[in-house]
Amino acid sequence: QWNAKPVEDLWKELQKGNSKSLLKKHLTEDRYKVLKDKKTSLGGNLAQCISSGALHAGSKVGIYACDPAVYTDPEWKDLFSLVIQDYHTGNPNNNVKHPEPSFGTPEQIDGLGDLDPTGYFVKSTRVRVARSHQGMPFPPAAKKEDFEKMEKLACEGLSTLTGELAGTYYPLRGMDKATQNKMINDHFLFRADDSVLGDAGGYNCWDTGRGIFHNKDKTFLTWLNEEDHFRFISMQMGGNLGQVYKRLVTAINHIETKMKFAKADGLGYLTFCPTNLGTTMRASVHVRVPMLSKDPKVLNDICAKYNLQPRGIHGEHSESKGGVYDISNKRRLGLTEWDAVNEMKNGVLEIIKEEAKLTWTPEPLDQLYNKVSKGESQSLMKKFLTADVYNKLKDKKTSLGGTLAHCINSGCLHLGSKVGIYACDPEAYTVFEDVFNPVIKAYHKVDSINHPEPTFGTDAEVAALENIDPENKMVLSTRIRVARSHAKYPFPPACTSEDLENMQDDTVAALKTLTGELAGNYYPLNKMDEATQKQMVEDHFLFRDDDDVLRDAGGYKYWDTGRGIFHNKDKTFLTWVNEEDHLRLISMQKGGDLGAVYRRLVKAIGELEKKLTFAKRKGYGYLTFCPSNLGTTLRASVHMAIPNVSKQPNFKEFCEKYSIQPRGIHGEHSESEGGVYDLSNKRRLGLTEYQAVREMLDGVLQIKKWEEEL
Ligand code: ADP
Numbered sequence: 001q002w003n004a005k006p007v008e009d010l011w012k013e014l015q016k017g018n019s020k021s022l023l024k025k026h027l028t029e030d031r032y033k034v035l036k037d038k039k040t041s042l043g044g045n046l047a048q049c050i051s052s053g054a055l056h057a058g059s060k061v062g063i064y065a066c067d068p069a070v071y072t073d074p075e076w077k078d079l080f081s082l083v084i085q086d087y088h089t090g091n092p093n094n095n096v097k098h099p100e101p102s103f104g105t106p107e108q109i110d111g112l113g114d115l116d117p118t119g120y121f122v123k124s125t126r127v128r129v130a131r132s133h134q135g136m137p138f139p140p141a142a143k144k145e146d147f148e149k150m151e152k153l154a155c156e157g158l159s160t161l162t163g164e165l166a167g168t169y170y171p172l173r174g175m176d177k178a179t180q181n182k183m184i185n186d187h188f189l190f191r192a193d194d195s196v197l198g199d200a201g202g203y204n205c206w207d208t209g210r211g212i213f214h215n216k217d218k219t220f221l222t223w224l225n226e227e228d229h230f231r232f233i234s235m236q237m238g239g240n241l242g243q244v245y246k247r248l249v250t251a252i253n254h255i256e257t258k259m260k261f262a263k264a265d266g267l268g269y270l271t272f273c274p275t276n277l278g279t280t281m282r283a284s285v286h287v288r289v290p291m292l293s294k295d296p297k298v299l300n301d302i303c304a305k306y307n308l309q310p311r312g313i314h315g316e317h318s319e320s321k322g323g324v325y326d327i328s329n330k331r332r333l334g335l336t337e338w339d340a341v342n343e344m345k346n347g348v349l350e351i352i353k354e355e356a357k358l359t360w361t362p363e364p365l366d367q368l369y370n371k372v373s374k375g376e377s378q379s380l381m382k383k384f385l386t387a388d389v390y391n392k393l394k395d396k397k398t399s400l401g402g403t404l405a406h407c408i409n410s411g412c413l414h415l416g417s418k419v420g421i422y423a424c425d426p427e428a429y430t431v432f433e434d435v436f437n438p439v440i441k442a443y444h445k446v447d448s449i450n451h452p453e454p455t456f457g458t459d460a461e462v463a464a465l466e467n468i469d470p471e472n473k474m475v476l477s478t479r480i481r482v483a484r485s486h487a488k489y490p491f492p493p494a495c496t497s498e499d500l501e502n503m504q505d506d507t508v509a510a511l512k513t514l515t516g517e518l519a520g521n522y523y524p525l526n527k528m529d530e531a532t533q534k535q536m537v538e539d540h541f542l543f544r545d546d547d548d549v550l551r552d553a554g555g556y557k558y559w560d561t562g563r564g565i566f567h568n569k570d571k572t573f574l575t576w577v578n579e580e581d582h583l584r585l586i587s588m589q590k591g592g593d594l595g596a597v598y599r600r601l602v603k604a605i606g607e608l609e610k611k612l613t614f615a616k617r618k619g620y621g622y623l624t625f626c627p628s629n630l631g632t633t634l635r636a637s638v639h640m641a642i643p644n645v646s647k648q649p650n651f652k653e654f655c656e657k658y659s660i661q662p663r664g665i666h667g668e669h670s671e672s673e674g675g676v677y678d679l680s681n682k683r684r685l686g687l688t689e690y691q692a693v694r695e696m697l698d699g700v701l702q703i704k705k706w707e708e709e710l
């Protein structure tokens with residue numbers, strides 16, 4: 001049996017804190033003195049009502065009804081009326097009367113529809129209403145026998161449900177902790193650890209009479225004696241509010257014929273917490289708003305404008321994760337059920353509209369194709385996306401909703417692109433293979449896509465990788481990187497913000513297990529100050545986020561969520577997390593000792609392969625966002641001073657002959673400085689890792705020889 005602290009102590013507590021609650025605002029000293037020693041007609045008292053609000057200075061409301069009598073007893077109802085009107089109407093002195101229940105006509109309900117046909121924004125939709133048994137006390141004033149009686153009545157009523165709504169009752173008592181936790185994490189079951197509710201007496205006689213009823217699919221559920229006697233819940237994945245609402249209305253209509261619920265004139269259905277009175281309805285979505293919520297004020301302002309309430313992902317008094325919020329109607333009293341659900345619908349549609357404006361999406365496909373067809377592009381994408389291929393692919397989609405537009409957006413906007421196509425997710429290589437396959441063959445100079453198994457070379461072969469510049473004259477630094485993708489996540493354009501955060505967690509957990517020379521720390525981008533970032537970019541350690549080619553490919557979607565860099569003390573081993581690829585493993589150092597750089601990288605790859613499962617496909621090798629990286633995914637480069645060679649008219653041709661790719665000094669799509677070029681192997685597919693490094697070594701030595709001759 002739960003007991004509130006003495007009312008005098010609670011009153012003192014309330015005066016002490018700087019609480020902004022409606023309780024503190026409306027329980028004046030005069031009102032306190034009138035009520036402090038009174039009992040309600042059902043035997044409840046003031047301490048039970050104010051306990052939680054007094055102990056939790058952060059509460060917004062702070063007052064609970066110890067029993068239904070407080071809403072109607074003459075001495076009590078004025079205090080509650082002030083709180084009720086303030087919460088639901090914004091003005092305590094209003095006298096808004098709650099209308100009779102009205103759920104909308106069947107035609108209206110059928111027209112409610114899906115809030116998010118794209119499926120990108122709304123994870124799940126849920127509508128719940130609360131009900132209280134007529135003539136029974138709320139939890140703080142209830143006794144063990146009351147809870148038992150209520151459970152029995154409820155089970156009798158629920159057992160009469162049929163069809164989709166038919167289900168089974170599972171009492172909390174006897175349910176093992178693992179099952180409970182799983183159901184809580186999946187958002188089906190209530191938690192019993194909300195101290196705000198606990199201090200209101202909500203857990204009195206726990207877990208007597210508590211339990212959950214649900215149908216087979218857990219789309220219709222009923223909570224017994226959590227906060228309210230009943231919470232009837234309809235929920236499902238996705239944004240189909242119409243289906244969710246209709247299911248709930250069907251259930252309520254049936255149950256109303258089996259049980260008597262507490263109601264009062266002008267207040268609607270009576271509930272333990274005054275915020276739930278009236279319709280008692282909370283219609284919510286779990287919606288992905290990582291961009292809008294970057295600045296909490298922006299999201300809060302939209303919510304205020306549309307009478308919405310944002311909550312964290314695990315319910316009231318919890319935090320958001322991965323930019324996902326629970327958004328619901330705030331008002332429950334003074335409007336009909338139909339109006340409340342529409343209030344939520346309109347606000348959520350607006351939120352999705354605003355979030356969509358901030359979220360990367362490709363331009364319409366026909367416009368893109370028109371641009372690239374008319375323009376001067378020399379890209380492989382343009383070459384192989386003939387009218388026939390275009391017509392064959394233009395309406396296809398991957399299972400994650402990826403389209404041809406996602407893949408070619410960047411190539412169509414940047415007519416100078418050489419490749420011009422990215423895979424929006426791993427499946428794109430299959431769904432759009434008519435364009436990808438010829439691009440891959442042409443880029444990597446292979447007749448068929450038949451990549452060998454990873455082969456890093458024997459010890460003797462690795463030992464034979466010579467120092468490119470033992471005199472230390474021309475090579476500033478040497479770097480080798482490989483890309484890896486998690487098998488279970490898509491590429492950036494198809495990622496959700498949660499994917500990015502979860503991926504980051506998985507990657508960092510694996511990196512943290514590295515030891516010795518490879519051991520290091522992870523630095524998330526969103527916690528790194530501007531100056532540090534700039535310095536790391538200048539020193540060639542960190543990626544930039546100013547490459548328009550990558551941006552227009554969707555590579556910066558939800559930037560900088562889930563992005564960061566891991567490196568060892570000396571910055572000779574680094575991992576880029578969610579730049580272009582999920583992981584870029586990098587080994588680098590000053591000078592030309594290619595062998596040392598390669599050995600370090602091979603070791604790191606071996607260690608990480610033990611911890612993580614990377615996306616691979618037979619013949620294609622490791623899968624990457626850009627088709628130019630498929631296969632070995634390996635790029636071995638030197639920064640080398642070639643002021644004379646680089647001025648020769650046949651420089652590019654010479655590079656091409658040795659399959660060497662020259663880049664500017666600040667990475668792809670950047671310029672050279674002072675005759676220093678980034679020279680690397682161009683081919684990554686159709687040869688082994690060892691061969692790729694050798695190809696780079698042989699080509700670079702030729703260029704070096706040429707420079708020495710000039
Ligand atoms: P209520 O006011 O309905 O009791 P809470 O904020 O206490 O809601 O949350 C109860 C549970 O319902 C939590 O597990 C929460 O994550 C879950 N929930 C709420 N809205 C949704 C939704 N749209 N989709 C999935 N789960 C939800």
Ligand code: ADP
Nearest residue numbers: 477478479481540637638639665666667668678
């Ligand atoms: P990648 O294809 O590996 O992502 P980028 O061309 O995008 O390479 O360059 C990434 C960063 O790596 C840039 O800062 C670039 O200057 C740096 N970098 C590349 N090769 C070397 C090298 N050999 N030495 C030092 N820095 C290098």
Ligand code: MG
Nearest residue numbers: 190227315316
């Ligand atoms: Mg709740």
